[in-house]
Amino acid sequence: MAIRRYHYARDVDEALSLLLAYEGRGALLAGGVDLARGPGTDVEGLIDITAAGLGGISRDAKKGLVIGATVTLEEIRTSREARDYLGGFLTEVMRHVATLPLRCMATLGGAVVSAHPWADIPTALIALGAEVAWRNEEREERAPLEELYRRPFRAIFRRAVLTEVRLPAWGGAFAFEKVSRNAGDIALLNCACGLGVKDGKVAWARVAVGATPYRAARLTGVEELLVGESPSAELLAEAGRKAAAEAKVGDDLRASAEWRRAVIPALVRRALERAAREVKGDA
Ligand SMILES: Cc1cc2nc3c(=O)[nH]c(=O)nc-3n(C[C@H](O)[C@H](O)[C@H](O)COP(=O)(O)OP(=O)(O)OC[C@H]3O[C@@H](n4cnc5c(N)ncnc54)[C@H](O)[C@@H]3O)c2cc1C
Numbered sequence: 001m002a003i004r005r006y007h008y009a010r011d012v013d014e015a016l017s018l019l020l021a022y023e024g025r026g027a028l029l030a031g032g033v034d035l036a037r038g039p040g041t042d043v044e045g046l047i048d049i050t051a052a053g054l055g056g057i058s059r060d061a062k063k064g065l066v067i068g069a070t071v072t073l074e075e076i077r078t079s080r081e082a083r084d085y086l087g088g089f090l091t092e093v094m095r096h097v098a099t100l101p102l103r104c105m106a107t108l109g110g111a112v113v114s115a116h117p118w119a120d121i122p123t124a125l126i127a128l129g130a131e132v133a134w135r136n137e138e139r140e141e142r143a144p145l146e147e148l149y150r151r152p153f154r155a156i157f158r159r160a161v162l163t164e165v166r167l168p169a170w171g172g173a174f175a176f177e178k179v180s181r182n183a184g185d186i187a188l189l190n191c192a193c194g195l196g197v198k199d200g201k202v203a204w205a206r207v208a209v210g211a212t213p214y215r216a217a218r219l220t221g222v223e224e225l226l227v228g229e230s231p232s233a234e235l236l237a238e239a240g241r242k243a244a245a246e247a248k249v250g251d252d253l254r255a256s257a258e259w260r261r262a263v264i265p266a267l268v269r270r271a272l273e274r275a276a277r278e279v280k281g282d283a
Pocket residue numbers: 027028029030031032033034035036049069070096097098099102105106107108109110111112113114116118119120121122157160161162163184185186187
């Protein structure tokens with residue numbers, strides 16, 4: 001490895017100016033869980049951002065959640081803010097991610113930027129409609145995560161620092177499901193579903209499936225199928241079947257496309273059933 005220098009950035013300005021000064025040969029270091037697996041042979045400078053003022057979890061005025069980029073996954077899992085948000089949905093998601101030692105190091109920003117297609121966090125954040133903020137040399141920018149992932153985001157973060165993730169307030173309930181070979185292993189499939197109910201009918205639905213083995217995507221056809229209908233067992237089972245037809249699936253070394261298509265109906269139905277049970281009153 002070509003690493004020659006290690007910097008502790010005191011704030012975002014310093015992190016950004018160091019990153020730009022390295023002209024592509026520097027890397028931001030948060031938890032280091034991903035970077036330790038190989039930062040790239042041309043990285044000369046590591047810029048540690050864990051003391052750059054990007055910690056903290058808070059509720060915003062609309063009862064959404066704002067999470068700093070360097071908050072660790074275990075900090076999220078054990079925080080009161082996450083427990084109070086959507087009945088502890090995020091607490092549940094974090095419990096499914098890796099193992100305790102890794103969660104104590106890995107950060108939310110690192111998970112967003114590393115964006116592994118098999119990861120659980122992008123699936124949950126896309127279902128929630130997360131918005132991310134980042135600073136580049138000109139300004140602060142914001143975008144829904146779903147949209148950011150359609151852009152060349154790896155190139156963006158070679159010259160920018162992700163600063164926070166915002167999660168909107170939702171009136172309904174969400175549930176997360178994951179299939180892996182054992183607890184702590186990465187997903188063979190995962191999904192996050194949310195439902196809001198008004199006058200006994202689905203007012204809104206959010207369905208995201210990931211590790212297909214492609215990065216999580218919302219299944220808008222399934223969402224449309226649900227809206228306006230009563231969330232009966234038949235409807236949720238039909239939504240599961242439609243999810244298998246709509247999701248883009250493929251083979252990788254962990255599972256075949258055929259297996260994934262066979263499992264998606266049960267996974268999505270199960271998440272929708274749990275969300276439907278947890279919805280209290282009208283959204
Ligand atoms: C063994 C293992 C098991 C895992 N299991 C799971 C799992 O079950 N589910 C799951 O969802 N994920 C899993 N992961 C992925 C894990 O969540 C991510 O690797 C982790 O969150 C990365 O965070 P980090 O802080 O360690 O990032 P780092 O390694 O510090 O950085 C990762 C990348 O992001 C960049 N970066 C970091 N922070 C910022 C920022 N603020 N702004 C711009 N760029 C930034 C870095 O420069 C680097 O390119 C696993 C990873 C490993 C290694």
